[in-house]
Amino acid sequence: MRYVFTPADVASLPVVGSTERFPVHRIYCVGRNYEEHAKEMGFTGREPPFFFLKPADALLPVEAGTTGEMPYPSLTSNLHHEIELVVAIGKAGKNIRAADAAEYIYGYALGLDMTRRDLQNEMKKQGRPWCIGKGFEHSAPIGPVTPVAQAGNVEQAAIALQVNGVDRQRSTVSQLIWNIAETIEHLSAAWELQPGDLIMTGTPEGVGAVVRGDLLEGTLDGLTPLSVRIS
Template identity: 75%
Template sequence: MSESFAFAPPAVVSVPVLGHTERFPVHRIYCVGRNYEEHAKEMGFTGREPPFFFLKPADAIVVAEAGQTASIPYPSLTKNLHHEIELVVAIGKGGRNIRAQDAAQHIYGYAVGLDMTRRDLQSDMKKQGRPWCIGKAYDQSAPIGPITVAADAGAINEAGIWIQVNGTDRQRSNVAKLIWNVAETIEVLSAAWELQAGDLIYTGTPEGVAAVVQGDTMVGGVDGLTSISVQVA
């Protein structure tokens, strides 16, 4: 007997895979906080603190197709919308308690992503000691470019990462400066949650986060991956 639903289930959220017809279906979006030292400093923190995580809903994804400019609306309630450019890891094989030395076996590929942040709302929640989902996990807050399969991504752990706003540099660093590298992140993350095929990990942003306004165009990339272009509508 087939199942029936009270209303039509939402469509599967997916991301294109460069050079392939099949798409990557998204399960969960994990994000790593303050994972570059200089960004931690600009947010008022120092040192190699234990990694911590927050989540975004899968339908926060906005796909920035190769060679096109995606559009996101300026979100409600905020007056201080920030860009955060990030390397995104796509998980192709799930698992729990994955060792760092085994992490590569679980990686399907990599992409360029943006963790858009309603900074004023996040800051207000921090001051009150409350969860700051409202600053991070809102609609269309996770733009992402096409996924490059791991075998084609090159020396991703030493790749440059950057973003320009209206043609001017805002963030420019190197993935090698991650406080917790990709393998270490997967080890810690998989101890807290059982990772699943379809999970995306936004690995953190370097220093230089700043506000964008309506009409701004953000172009960002990680060397070896397809760059993304996103305009704030």
């Protein structure tokens, strides 16, 4: 097959314990999926889950043992961090029951949903889509994918983010409003999930701004730590 120009390389993530890489199809994100974060954003209660997407080329892959470099994006003066557990889907499925969701998971990773909060808030005020706040280049720094068999008890794992060595976010995955299986059930009712899909499952409380030079260090028990510097 011939193209009018050379296609971009497939976005992908390293896989723990393998030389193969995980090719990324879509990046789904769950909004306000920790109760305390929902409260800090002005919402309460267990509302139905909602989703937004980042393009696959928003991915900033971060290799194990390295620090990813994220350029400070344009048009914003209020860039926020949101540390998240990322679920990597390994096979296609539609209308997946929560009881069967584990069969579709290839592995897990740790990621950051970086957000131009001022642009997002302005779009919300105007009742307009806020893709400009979420779907920009390098807005999804994500570390290596750990296959399920090596990941341990992710559902109960501690998740945390430090900025310049100071705690910003700290919680456990058990505090998700909609757990991993429930999220997959809801998401797969709206889209047919495909191998290579990533699901960013939501962020705990403590989101805040970062500036150039800041070092963001995320951890989640059982997964490869994530280190990103804002440049």
